[in-house]
Amino acid sequence: MRRPLIRRLTAFAAAALLVPTLASCGSDEDDAGLVIYSGRNENLVKPLLDELEEAVGTTVAVRYGDSAELSAQILEEGDRTKAGLFFSQDAGALGALSKQGLLQKLPPATLNQVEPAFRGSNGDWVGTSGRVRVLAYDPKQVTKVPDSVHELVKPEWKGRIGFVPTNASFQSFVTGMRVLEGDEATRTWLKGLKANEPKAYENNLKVMDAVGSGEVALGLVNHYYWYEQVAEKGEDKVGAKIHFLPGGDPGALVNTAGVGIVKGSDQADVAQKAVDFLLSKKAQTYFADETKEYPLAAGVTTTTKGLPPLKSLDAPKIDLGKLESLQETLKMLQDVGLV
Known part of the structure; x- marks a missing residue:
């Protein structure tokens, strides 16, 4: 059973009033082995998520929408949510769920693939691309x-x-x-x-x-x-x-797209496989080659001509999880x- 939602509506969740209705595609959510709420644009990541189904060994349903809206929906749905994995366009939406204790802790082996600056300070989400x-x-x-x-x-x-x-x-x-x-x-x-x-x-x-x-x-x-x-x-x-x-x-x-496993989900094991896939060399190379983003997992570097190395950027020092105050x-x- 999922833990009850402590607060059914936060200031961040009010963002759901400002964005369009969600679109869902892929397998039927009721029959899928893994349901992903994806704030990443379908045109950008659908080819990769199509391959994820084979990688995790079960059917996958993907609901696409705005990251803030999807985070707000998970907050509002609480233990009724069908989401097993949240794939966010930005760290702030993940931070909102982390703040409410709705994301599951990730194993150190997963977290340590990514620099601390690009993962949640509570150890419950990890960046996939920057x-x-x-x-x-x-x-x-x-x-x-x-x-x-x-x-x-x-x-x-x-x-x-x-x-x-x-x-x-x-x-x-x-x-x-x-x-x-x-x-x-x-x-x-x-x-x-x-x-x-x-x-x-x-x-x-x-x-x-x-x-x-x-x-x-x-x-x-x-x-x-x-x-x-x-x-x-x-x-x-x-x-x-x-x-x-x-x-x-x-x-x-420097912001990051990232993923978190919804706490209490009966999809946790397959969701972990999905996280591992998104940090794999194959997926990280996809982000580097196809979306021209920065791969974040160790051992994969950008292939985009002229793109300066991530470590060379003089970015502001900030806990990306603190970007959760979208409504304000x-x-x-x-x-x-x-x-």
Whole structure:
């Protein structure tokens, strides 16, 4: 039996009110040996999860949705949830479940495959791949790229910045700034960004296109969008370039996708096999080759041309599990008028 849910609705769970209804695909959840709630985009990970079924030796059903929404649903479902494994796009959603004691402790052999910075401090989730926040820029318009997101509130960037305020990675970055610099400083920065009239886009690919075409001078994105476009089109046809921010700037946040086993699930044994598969050389190579992310398990390195080694990045020092306060971030973004 699963343990009862201590608090049926948290501030984080309220995020479920702000996102669309879940979509489910794969095998029927009632008949599956493993049910995965996946906050990772279906287009990115479906080929890998299709192979997972053979690796774990049973049928697998995958429910795709927004990571915050899925985490909120597990919180709300409690012992009624069908999920055996939570595959999150970002660490904050895993942190929300960990905070409520809804994830099972992972064995040391699993945890030790990944650096401590990319796994839960409670030992109940582990990162599977990493991505870093960067500035995309148009070299025709930008001769000196800012070295901090704090520079983006200067008058010279008014109307020249593209971003996706509804994107989970942008919101995780804002949450990271709140953790690193406090709510007051973050709110002040957001107000300054709002005053500079940034252009909102529906997704990061459109931001990349806007920068590449010269529609905006700068874009706030994850690194892999640029590398995917380069692999598809060639660097000379992308137009945009990217800049990795130095000095532990909050805009250089390295976030991680990751997995946790839902505590009390009767799928725990097969879920552990799934975790092991996602940390295997085969899966880690998939993240490196296909999604252009950073593989996190020891022994696998990036194969993406020109991508700097993960250890060379000057990222801010932060407990990624503390990115769980999404609802507070959403409220702040609403208060300043960015969403």
